[in-house]
Amino acid sequence: MTDAAEVQARIIHILRSEAQVDGDIQAGSDLLRDLQLDSMSLTVLMVGLEDHYRVRLDGEDAVGVATVADLAALVVRKSAEPQP
Numbered sequence: 524m525t526d527a528a529e530v531q532a533r534i535i536h537i538l539r540s541e542a543q544v545d546g547d548i549q550a551g552s553d554l555l556r557d558l559q560l561d562s563m564s565l566t567v568l569m570v571g572l573e574d575h576y577r578v579r580l581d582g583e584d585a586v587g588v589a590t591v592a593d594l595a596a597l598v599v600r601k602s603a604e605p606q607p
Contacts, residue, residue: 525576525602530595537571538564550592568594576602 531550538544542564554560560568569580572594578601588594 525599527592527595527599530572530576530598531591533572533575534568534591534594537568541571542567548591550590550595552591553589554591554594555589572598578602578604 535548538548538558538560542560544558544560544564546558548558552558554565554568572578573580576598578598580597580601584597584601588597
């Protein structure tokens, strides 16, 4: 079972190593406002999470996702679902 703390750590790792985000990244950090992610950075983050957790994240799932914690909760939820 995937837990939110582990997913948050993976999100931070991807943001730092692949999306080149510097600065403080916390669970409550807003992906767009605080971290200033652009469409390319968001794509890198989503693909990294999909590859690592073997889940499919689409636009409908992302509705309401604003913070690192929101995204981690989505990945935890999707990883608990049977994947096609």
